Amino acid sequence: MSIITFLTDFGTHDWFVASMKGVALGINPAAALVDITHDIDQGDITSAAFVLDMCRWTFPKSTVFVVVVDPGVGSERRAIALRAGGRSFVGPDNGVFSFIMADTEDCEIHQITNDDLFRKPVSATFHGRDIFTPVGAHLSHGVSLDAVGPLCTDPVVIERPTVVNTDTVIRGQVVYIDRFGNALTNIDRTVFNRLSSPPTIVEIATATMSLGTHYAQCPRGEALALLNSVGRLEIAVNGGSAAQRFGLHPGAEVIVK
Amino acid sequence: MSIITFLTDFGTHDWFVASMKGVALGINPAAALVDITHDIDQGDITSAAFVLDMCRWTFPKSTVFVVVVDPGVGSERRAIALRAGGRSFVGPDNGVFSFIMADTEDCEIHQITNDDLFRKPVSATFHGRDIFTPVGAHLSHGVSLDAVGPLCTDPVVIERPTVVNTDTVIRGQVVYIDRFGNALTNIDRTVFNRLSSPPTIVEIATATMSLGTHYAQCPRGEALALLNSVGRLEIAVNGGSAAQRFGLHPGAEVIVK
Amino acid sequence: MSIITFLTDFGTHDWFVASMKGVALGINPAAALVDITHDIDQGDITSAAFVLDMCRWTFPKSTVFVVVVDPGVGSERRAIALRAGGRSFVGPDNGVFSFIMADTEDCEIHQITNDDLFRKPVSATFHGRDIFTPVGAHLSHGVSLDAVGPLCTDPVVIERPTVVNTDTVIRGQVVYIDRFGNALTNIDRTVFNRLSSPPTIVEIATATMSLGTHYAQCPRGEALALLNSVGRLEIAVNGGSAAQRFGLHPGAEVIVK
Numbered sequence: 001m002s003i004i005t006f007l008t009d010f011g012t013h014d015w016f017v018a019s020m021k022g023v024a025l026g027i028n029p030a031a032a033l034v035d036i037t038h039d040i041d042q043g044d045i046t047s048a049a050f051v052l053d054m055c056r057w058t059f060p061k062s063t064v065f066v067v068v069v070d071p072g073v074g075s076e077r078r079a080i081a082l083r084a085g086g087r088s089f090v091g092p093d094n095g096v097f098s099f100i101m102a103d104t105e106d107c108e109i110h111q112i113t114n115d116d117l118f119r120k121p122v123s124a125t126f127h128g129r130d131i132f133t134p135v136g137a138h139l140s141h142g143v144s145l146d147a148v149g150p151l152c153t154d155p156v157v158i159e160r161p162t163v164v165n166t167d168t169v170i171r172g173q174v175v176y177i178d179r180f181g182n183a184l185t186n187i188d189r190t191v192f193n194r195l196s197s198p199p200t201i202v203e204i205a206t207a208t209m210s211l212g213t214h215y216a217q218c219p220r221g222e223a224l225a226l227l228n229s230v231g232r233l234e235i236a237v238n239g240g241s242a243a244q245r246f247g248l249h250p251g252a253e254v255i256v257k
Numbered sequence: 258m259s260i261i262t263f264l265t266d267f268g269t270h271d272w273f274v275a276s277m278k279g280v281a282l283g284i285n286p287a288a289a290l291v292d293i294t295h296d297i298d299q300g301d302i303t304s305a306a307f308v309l310d311m312c313r314w315t316f317p318k319s320t321v322f323v324v325v326v327d328p329g330v331g332s333e334r335r336a337i338a339l340r341a342g343g344r345s346f347v348g349p350d351n352g353v354f355s356f357i358m359a360d361t362e363d364c365e366i367h368q369i370t371n372d373d374l375f376r377k378p379v380s381a382t383f384h385g386r387d388i389f390t391p392v393g394a395h396l397s398h399g400v401s402l403d404a405v406g407p408l409c410t411d412p413v414v415i416e417r418p419t420v421v422n423t424d425t426v427i428r429g430q431v432v433y434i435d436r437f438g439n440a441l442t443n444i445d446r447t448v449f450n451r452l453s454s455p456p457t458i459v460e461i462a463t464a465t466m467s468l469g470t471h472y473a474q475c476p477r478g479e480a481l482a483l484l485n486s487v488g489r490l491e492i493a494v495n496g497g498s499a500a501q502r503f504g505l506h507p508g509a510e511v512i513v514k
Numbered sequence: 515m516s517i518i519t520f521l522t523d524f525g526t527h528d529w530f531v532a533s534m535k536g537v538a539l540g541i542n543p544a545a546a547l548v549d550i551t552h553d554i555d556q557g558d559i560t561s562a563a564f565v566l567d568m569c570r571w572t573f574p575k576s577t578v579f580v581v582v583v584d585p586g587v588g589s590e591r592r593a594i595a596l597r598a599g600g601r602s603f604v605g606p607d608n609g610v611f612s613f614i615m616a617d618t619e620d621c622e623i624h625q626i627t628n629d630d631l632f633r634k635p636v637s638a639t640f641h642g643r644d645i646f647t648p649v650g651a652h653l654s655h656g657v658s659l660d661a662v663g664p665l666c667t668d669p670v671v672i673e674r675p676t677v678v679n680t681d682t683v684i685r686g687q688v689v690y691i692d693r694f695g696n697a698l699t700n701i702d703r704t705v706f707n708r709l710s711s712p713p714t715i716v717e718i719a720t721a722t723m724s725l726g727t728h729y730a731q732c733p734r735g736e737a738l739a740l741l742n743s744v745g746r747l748e749i750a751v752n753g754g755s756a757a758q759r760f761g762l763h764p765g766a767e768v769i770v771k
Contacts, residue, residue: 258543258544260536260539260543262532262536269526289539289543289547291532291535291536291539291547292526292531292532293529293532294526294527294528294529294532295526296526296527308528308529311529311533312529312532312533312536315532315533315534315536315537315540315643316536316539316540317536317539317540317543320536435527435528435530436524436525436527436528437556470588470638471587471588471589471638471639472585472587472588472639473585473586473587473588473589474588474589483638483639485637485639485640486637486639486640486643486644496556496557496585
């Protein structure tokens with residue numbers, strides 16, 4: 001049993017995702033194919049990196065993640081495959097795997113150069129179909145990571161914004177807005193432990209709110225902050241959009257006291 | 258062979274649905290995963306209940322339906338699992354299974370309390386991933402319904418609007434607008450038989466139309482009423498939106514003569 | 515192992531696609547189900563025909579394609595099933611398979627008349643669920659094409675716009691706009707060979723641009739033309755929408771020099 005997942009900025013209006021799935025099933029007919037999302041904003045590598053990092057933990061070991069947010073397709077940017085925490089990842093070397101590389105001790109990265117694994121002819125504009133998916137399908141079907149090409153020691157990396165804390169205050173920022181308008185931050189539960197007493201208040205530029213535990217806790221239409229399902233501090237409005245209400249965007253400062 | 262379906266209000270912009278699928282495949286790697294829809298309006302329990310009721314019949318017996326339209330997640334609302342007509346259903350006890358309970362004689366309902374079946378740690382905001390999906394996957398993988406927890410005898414129920422009929426007229430209402438703008442009603446073909454003669458005319462507040470059999474029957478842009486593919490009276494505009502044309506919303510009165 | 519794909523104009527807001535998948539798995543529980551897209555504009559048979567033609571090549575032989583863009587459902591329009599290039603196709607006889615028929619020498623077309631293969635009762639408004647999907651699932655499960663009904667020798671055909679060329683100029687037109695706003699044309703790489711020297715310039719009504727090879731080749735926000743991943747001349751704006759920038763729609767003239 002093997003699982004191949006797909007994360008792209010292709011949308012679902014055209015046939016692009018389906019073409020990748022056709023190629024995958026041609027190589028590994030028994031694979032279970034799962035969509036992460038195809039609604040990443042066009043070329044938004046940072047959001048794709050975040051989404052991938054948030055969901056990879058819920059998939060079984062040996063899952064292969066094919067990621068195609070690839071504004072540099074056809075240029076000199078490299079293609080890479082990596083293994084981290086028992087799972088495999090295939091895509092462009094543009095930083096989309098940065099957070100996996102930063103957080104996983106056993107991460108092994110290879111440049112993809114073995115064109116025996118590619119779909120031919122390789123187009124200049126759709127490496128998702130011609131390189132990333134076939135390499136991912138071969139990995140899911142028993143090909144070793146060594147076989148894709150040489151070790152890569154200098155992958156492209158996106159730096160994450162840092163969290164600054166004293167024993168009384170934590171300063172971080174919004175890093176992702178989900179479809180409900182919840183604003184996810186780079187502050188996670190581990191930072192909370194560095195405070196001398198449990199935090200109770202969260203401040204953003206335009207509002208201050210209490211720290212709660214679940215959405216239904218406050219009246220419909222009111223704001224709260226909570227540690228969400230992936231362990232991140234999140235600013236939410238029960239039944240509404242916190243991003244819209246407070247004008248929150250990635251980069252907005254968030255303070256916990 | 259087992260099938261697990263997913264019905265949520267999560268949209269497909271983020272990783273939430275994928276996280277549930279990763280959890281499901283971790284428990285039952287051979288399951289076929291099918292999306293019902295993820296585009297239920299946020300927290301619209303009644304529409305989710307309707308959609309579930311409309312499509313469940315087309316799935317094989319033994320299919321498991323995981324439903325996550327759950328505005329009360331993290332609060333005291335219970336989690337339930339039920340078996341009806343040979344199929345299983347897992348989700349919050351908020352009325353989303355009301356129509357199944359009302360229409361199925363052999364319906365058996367259990368409260369979900371056995372946390373051996375949960376994903377740990379259980380978050381306060383994503384029971385879809387941590388409770389409903391793992392319980393559903395275990396049910397699809399051979400765990401018995403008894404094992405999830407004790408019988409539940411007082412589930413939350415949503416009342417459906419009633420259809421009133423004499424031998425010459427039927428009064429019902431719109432209950433769902435589909436993506437084409439067709440207005441589905443709570444009037445089904447069985448009620449038609451209670452009229453002393455076959456109906457021919459359908460009236461709404463702003464229009465009167467003939468009762469036909471299929472969309473292409475009337476000229477493009479014209480309205481008709483018909484018994485649709487799920488046996489419900491539906492108000493449609495060939496190639497257009499009846500909801501938009503006539504200002505139809507759930508609750509709008511519909512009269513058949 | 516068998517694959518069944520679905521291409522419709524149903525959207526993903528309701529339960530219609532899921533109903534077809536439930537029916538398919540009831541007949542062939544081992545089938546892998548793949549969505550092509552459900553976002554074809556309502557009743558846009560020509561776009562559906564184009565999308566199908568673009569993606570079918572990437573799927574393994576023996577794949578079954580169920581196509582439900584069917585504005586004439588319930589009328590006298592016939593249902594057909596065909597085999598071409600080792601793959602099978604099932605849907606309405608409204609021209610949606612025209613390009614497959616035109617381009618495949620070994621194409622065998624049958625009218626669907628054997629109602630033993632249908633889901634009963636057959637509704638007047640959802641042949642996707644009651645006829646096309648069950649017939650497709652039976653084909654994927656070993657039923658022969660002969661079994662669906664008699665040969666069809668006069669299928670409905672959509673004519674494609676023609677490409678005109680001399681040895682110095684090619685005249686074609688836009689045939690599809692993808693979700694990025696790229697404008698795909700009916701000019702493919704084989705026509706390029708008919709020119710006495712390699713082309714370098716592409717003209718549309720409102721602009722002239724160079725012929726390149728990949729998006730990242732020109733600065734962000736600038737336009738280029740290229741042979742895309744399906745071998746078609748495409749007009750693109752790096753990181754933007756060519757359709758929006760230049761007001762391009764299907765039918766717009768494109769000249770290559």
